[in-house]
Amino acid sequence: MIPTVSASGLSLRFGGTLALDDVSLRLGEGVTGLLGPNGAGKTTLLRVLATAVPADRGSFTVLGHDPGTTAGRLDVRRALGYLPQTPGFHQDFSAFEFVDYVAILKELTDRTARHREVRRVLEAVGLSDVRGKRIKRLSGGMRQRVALAAALVGDPGFLVLDEPTVGLDPEQRMRFRELIAQAGEGRTVLLSTHQTEDVAMLCHRVIVMDAGRIRFEGTPAELTERAAGRVWSSTERDPSARAGWRTGTGAFRNVGDPPEGADLLEPTLEDGYLLTLDARTAEVAA
Amino acid sequence: MSAGTDTITQAAPTGVEPPAGGRESRSAAVLALARFEARELLLQIPVLVFLALYVGYAGWRLFIGGDGEDDFPILQNADRATQPTPMLLAVAVFVCVNRAVLRSRRQSTDQHFDILPVEHWRRTVAHALSVLPLVAITAIVVGFQYTWAALKPGAVGHGSLAELLVGPLLVLLAGVLGVLLARVIPVGFVAPPFVIGAFVLSTLVSALTQGKHWVRWLGPVVTEEGADPFPSELLGRPAAWHALYLAGLVVLLLCVAVLVSGGRTRLVKSVTALALAATAVGVAGQAPDEPASLIAARTKASVSPEKEQTCVRHGRSTYCAFPEWTGRTADWAEAVDRIQSRAGGSAGGERLTVRQRIDARGGLEGDAAIPASTTPGHITAGTRWGGNRLPEFAVGVASVLVTGTEEEAGRMCDARAVTVMWLALSTQPDPMRSLRDVRLDDSIKGQAIALAPTAPVSMSAQQTTVVRELLQKPHYSVAAKVKAHWTELTSPKTSTARVAELLGVPVSGKGTAADSGSGSCEDQ
Numbered sequence: 040m041i042p043t044v045s046a047s048g049l050s051l052r053f054g055g056t057l058a059l060d061d062v063s064l065r066l067g068e069g070v071t072g073l074l075g076p077n078g079a080g081k082t083t084l085l086r087v088l089a090t091a092v093p094a095d096r097g098s099f100t101v102l103g104h105d106p107g108t109t110a111g112r113l114d115v116r117r118a119l120g121y122l123p124q125t126p127g128f129h130q131d132f133s134a135f136e137f138v139d140y141v142a143i144l145k146e147l148t149d150r151t152a153r154h155r156e157v158r159r160v161l162e163a164v165g166l167s168d169v170r171g172k173r174i175k176r177l178s179g180g181m182r183q184r185v186a187l188a189a190a191l192v193g194d195p196g197f198l199v200l201d202e203p204t205v206g207l208d209p210e211q212r213m214r215f216r217e218l219i220a221q222a223g224e225g226r227t228v229l230l231s232t233h234q235t236e237d238v239a240m241l242c243h244r245v246i247v248m249d250a251g252r253i254r255f256e257g258t259p260a261e262l263t264e265r266a267a268g269r270v271w272s273s274t275e276r277d278p279s280a281r282a283g284w285r286t287g288t289g290a291f292r293n294v295g296d297p298p299e300g301a302d303l304l305e306p307t308l309e310d311g312y313l314l315t316l317d318a319r320t321a322e323v324a325a
Numbered sequence: 326m327s328a329g330t331d332t333i334t335q336a337a338p339t340g341v342e343p344p345a346g347g348r349e350s351r352s353a354a355v356l357a358l359a360r361f362e363a364r365e366l367l368l369q370i371p372v373l374v375f376l377a378l379y380v381g382y383a384g385w386r387l388f389i390g391g392d393g394e395d396d397f398p399i400l401q402n403a404d405r406a407t408q409p410t411p412m413l414l415a416v417a418v419f420v421c422v423n424r425a426v427l428r429s430r431r432q433s434t435d436q437h438f439d440i441l442p443v444e445h446w447r448r449t450v451a452h453a454l455s456v457l458p459l460v461a462i463t464a465i466v467v468g469f470q471y472t473w474a475a476l477k478p479g480a481v482g483h484g485s486l487a488e489l490l491v492g493p494l495l496v497l498l499a500g501v502l503g504v505l506l507a508r509v510i511p512v513g514f515v516a517p518p519f520v521i522g523a524f525v526l527s528t529l530v531s532a533l534t535q536g537k538h539w540v541r542w543l544g545p546v547v548t549e550e551g552a553d554p555f556p557s558e559l560l561g562r563p564a565a566w567h568a569l570y571l572a573g574l575v576v577l578l579l580c581v582a583v584l585v586s587g588g589r590t591r592l593v594k595s596v597t598a599l600a601l602a603a604t605a606v607g608v609a610g611q612a613p614d615e616p617a618s619l620i621a622a623r624t625k626a627s628v629s630p631e632k633e634q635t636c637v638r639h640g641r642s643t644y645c646a647f648p649e650w651t652g653r654t655a656d657w658a659e660a661v662d663r664i665q666s667r668a669g670g671s672a673g674g675e676r677l678t679v680r681q682r683i684d685a686r687g688g689l690e691g692d693a694a695i696p697a698s699t700t701p702g703h704i705t706a707g708t709r710w711g712g713n714r715l716p717e718f719a720v721g722v723a724s725v726l727v728t729g730t731e732e733e734a735g736r737m738c739d740a741r742a743v744t745v746m747w748l749a750l751s752t753q754p755d756p757m758r759s760l761r762d763v764r765l766d767d768s769i770k771g772q773a774i775a776l777a778p779t780a781p782v783s784m785s786a787q788q789t790t791v792v793r794e795l796l797q798k799p800h801y802s803v804a805a806k807v808k809a810h811w812t813e814l815t816s817p818k819t820s821t822a823r824v825a826e827l828l829g830v831p832v833s834g835k836g837t838a839a840d841s842g843s844g845s846c847e848d849q
Contacts, residue, residue: 091440116442127433143361144441144448148353 042067043227044197049087049097058083059094060251070223072238072259073231074312075248081231082124084248085199088229089121102196117146120195124202124231126186130175134166134185137174141189160188164218180211187218198228204237216241235309245308247315255315259308266306266314271297281317354443355451362455366421375417376462379410383466387473393712397479397653399554400471404488405562407467408546411492415499416520418459422503423516426452430511446588449504453579456500464493479656479711482649483557487564494571495545501575505582539612542567549689554708556633556647559626559685561619563611570607576600615688623685630682642677650681650708657706660715663752664722667804669811672726679704679722682778697731697779705731705778713776716759719749721777727815735780740821742784743828744814746775746792747803756796769793787821787832794830803828 042065051059058080075081086092088099090106098107104114129137138157147153161170164184174182183203190198200219204212212234220241222228232238238245238259245262247255255262273291276283280293294310295317297303366372386395426449429435439445467489474480506519527544534540541547542563549562580597626633626647636645639658646654657679665673682705684693698705704725706718723745724734734745746760753759757769764773765781770789775782784792795803810827813819825832 089440091436113442116440119440121437121440123437125433127429127435127437129428129432129434140358140361141438141441143354143357144438144443146350146354146442148350148357150357153357 044088044099044101044229046088046099047097049084049094049099051083051087051092051094051096053083057251059087059097062097062248062251062253064246064253064256066227066229067244068223068225068227069243070219070228070230070241072242072245073229073248074233074235074238074245076233076316078250079248080251081248082201083251085121085201085229085231088197089119089199090115115197118196120190120193120198122186122190122198122200122203124205126183126189128174128182128185131173133171133173134161134177134181134188135170137185138188138192142192145193147193156192156194157188160191163191163221164188165214180207180214183207183211183215184218187215187222191222194226196226198222198226200228200230202231202233204232204234212237235307235312239308247312249316262311262315263306263308264311266294266310268303269297269314270294270304270306270310271301272304273302277301282313351443351447355447355454358443358448358451359454359457362425362452363458366418366425366455367458369417369421369424371417372414372421372459375414376459379414380462380466382410383470387470394709394714395474395711396477397481397709397711398474398477399708400475400480400482400484401557401560402482402550402554403471403474403480404484405491405548405564407470407489408491408495409548411463411467411496412546414459414463415496418456418496419499419503419520420516422452422456422500423507424513425455426504426507427511427513431513444587446583446586446593449508449582449586449588450579452504452507453501453582456497459500460493460497463496467492479653481653482554485562485564487568488562490568491546491564491571494568494575498545498571498575498578501578501582505578505585508582508585538614539608542570542611543608545571551687551690552692553683553685553695555623555683555685555689556626556649556708559619559623560689561615562689566607566610568607570604570611573600573603573605573607577604623688627683627685630680634681641674642679644679644706646681646706647708653710654679656710657718660719660752661704661722664719664748665726667748667751667800667807668723668726669808670815672811672815673808675702675726677702677704677722677725679706681706681708683708695779697735699730699732701729703731707778713762716750716753716763717776717778719752719759720745720763720775720782721779723748724777724780724782731777731779734777734782737817738783739817740788740819740824741815741817742775742782742788743791743795743821743824744807745782746784746788747795747807747828750792750796751800751803757793760792760796785821791821791825791828791830791832794825795828798829 044066045064047063049059049062050057062084073081073084083092087094088101090112098105101115102118104118105111106115129140132140135157138161139153142153142157147156158167158170161167164187166181166184166188169177169181174185177185183206187200187203190200203219204215207215216237219228219230223241230237230242242259245255245257245259246253247262271277271293273293276291277293277295277298279295279298281295283291283293286292292304294313429438438448471484471489475484503516506515530540547562547567576596577600580593580600583593584597630647631645634645634647635651636643637651637654638644639654640662642658642661644654644657661677661679665675665677680698680703682695684691684695687693695705695707702725704722707714721731724737725731726748727741727745728734728737750756750759750763761767761769763775764784765776766773771786772789773784775784806828807814813827814824822832
């Protein structure tokens with residue numbers, strides 16, 4: 040992988056909380072998923088990479104630009120598309136006007152070219168038909184797509200998406216995954232999510248964060264592989280399992296260290312994720 | 326900062342031409358944003374409403390609702406008459422710009438926008454620039470109002486560009502103040518209370534400082550409207566200093582807003598210093614009270630205007646006016662000739678002197694009445710003309726023809742009023758309307774005072790009736806009787822009933838002392 044985004048030793052403390060603890064990573068073209076529980080530091084990492092907050096320590100570059108200088112920070116911002124966790128909207132603007140407004144703030148100054156670009160991204164997210172509609176009259180899913188269009192406008196080389204599928208219904212989520220997959224073609228996308236399904240379906244690489252640190256970095260298959268031989272089925276919840284739940288069939292799906300002769304199941308990415316987090320819990324306990 | 330080896334340093338997709346990234350593209354982005362915000366601002370209901378009211382009122386005054394005086398504008402008054410009308414538009418601009426600046430905060434887009442290439446302080450500049458189309462509209466309206474006035478054949482005097490700049494600067498100042506307030510107090514509901522607070526504060530300050538010159542001139546609009554317009558050289562308004570003060574203040578407030586927004590560049594700091602200096606110079610220039618030389622000049626023009634005036638002869642009479650009004654003497658002469666042609670006795674051929682007089686000793690806002698002239702055959706003309714000023718002047722002329730002097734006309738309280746009023750009003754295009762207009766109570770019945778440039782004329786109810794009857798008759802039939810009975814009609818001893826009889830008007834009812842020829846107004 041040839042990295043477009045490289046970070047080294049990023050640390051950031053908010054009061055007594057170490058939100059980022061010596062985070063280093065390298066991102067290349069395609070969609071990278073950022074998984075982790077609430078409070079893991081995902082949003083903080085995204086905000087640091089988006090130059091919204093500076094890190095206390097460490098450094099990073101985006102497409103070769105160093106945000107440590109004023110000019111470099113501006114270059115990073117020019118190369119950036121950002122979809123915040125809870126995007127705000129100018130409710131009285133139409134979808135077109137809002138994306139046009141963001142396009143201006145991204146220094147797309149030629150009116151004709153800018154409007155062409157705004158129409159392009161709105162078409163890409165499937166909002167061409169409602170582009171003249173006021174945002175306050177759009178559904179939640181449509182608004183989220185407006186936010187994605189705003190992130191995509193100007194064709195940024197680095198796209199940062201903070202939990203973009205939260206609050207969407209399954210159909211909207213599927214539609215959104217399509218859009219993110221398309222967005223990942225030819226650019227670097229960092230996608231923060233709680234949904235392991237998102238990662239499984241979209242990402243060619245995955246990073247697992249917890250307590251401000253990176254616990255795993257690799258492909259989704261490698262994360263899934265972590266659970267190989269550690270998922271089994273039983274009629275009752277196995278007390279030795281680190282996690283277990285009754286499935287739709289009535290049987291229990293257990294994750295952990297299986298007993299001898301257990302009925303092993305095919306692992307999923309979620310199993311690998313759970314075991315990765317559980318390993319950290321075990322470390323802390325030890 | 327470190328970077329990984331073999332790092333890609335080019336943005337991959339290219340759906341649109343990437344920004345150049347230089348100073349030019351950032352300025353272009355600010356202008357593009359200003360255009361966007363300007364469009365939004367123009368679509369705000371308060372701005373639309375007050376803009377429509379402003380333009381509509383100006384158009385109405387120009388084309389429909391103006392009185393006769395508007396046909397004879399005095400340009401040194403017409404310029405500053407453009408200043409108060411944009412005030413409501415300015416208030417709407419202030420509130421709406423403030424709201425527009427706070428839009429991002431109100432709708433939680435500010436954190437997102439803060440990581441976009443156009444920085445916070447550049448957005449502040451764009452918001453201030455978004456007011457410019459409204460400033461331009463105001464400038465166009467002001468320019469049109471003034472040009473329209475200046476192109477009228479009856480226009481006199483000289484306007485001031487500095488006075489004309491105040492209206493547009495007021496709108497710009499309101500917009501910039503709205504931006505600054507949003508940056509300093511980023512709370513949505515502050516703007517309307519701020520407007521009320523500013524009004525209350527200005528009223529309080531004005532009351533506490535008793536309208537001191539330097540305090541009044543700190544406000545954006547200083548109208549100063551008195552009874553009589555002055556010649557340009559007697560105005561003494563520090564209009565240029567005031568325009569400099571306002572322009573400096575606009576830039577200074579914008580710079581403060583930019584500094585508060587994080588734009589602490591060397592350029593902004595330098596412009597701030599310059600704007601502060603310009604504002605201070607403007608304040609220093611406009612602050613001093615009226616100089617003694619100006620007060621002396623005003624006194625001279627009030628007490629001995631003949632030293633300042635140019636006199637011209639029209640026919641047998643002389644007309645003296647301040648230099649800016651010499652073109653108006655022909656209008657006075659026309660009015661005098663018409664009235665004199667209907668007078669009898671020696672009055673019909675009397676050599677009169679019409680002199681323009683003002684009382685400028687009370688300053689621009691003075692409303693002192695001009696004292697009546699004691700010189701026989703001398704008639705006072707004011708600096709206003711057109712509308713009600715025409716019948717008023719006619720009353721003044723007729724009073725002197727009938728009584729001899731303005732002073733005597735002021736004391737007149739007898740049936741001569743009938744002759745005076747008929748002479749004055751029968752020469753007007755619409756005598757009955759002029760009768761109504763020239764009377765203080767706007768009536769054509771009962772007793773009332775009829776206005777004149779110096780000495781008003783008292784009319785009893787009976788005299789009013791006679792005048793009304795006379796004005797309804799063909800003027801040539803009355804004029805012959807007036808000429809024939811001139812001596813009796815101009816005698817203070819002649820009663821109203823006798824006057825009516827001489828002029829062929831039936832009179833009924835009991836008259837007052839003034840009607841009996843006693844010459845006393847006390848019983849009226």
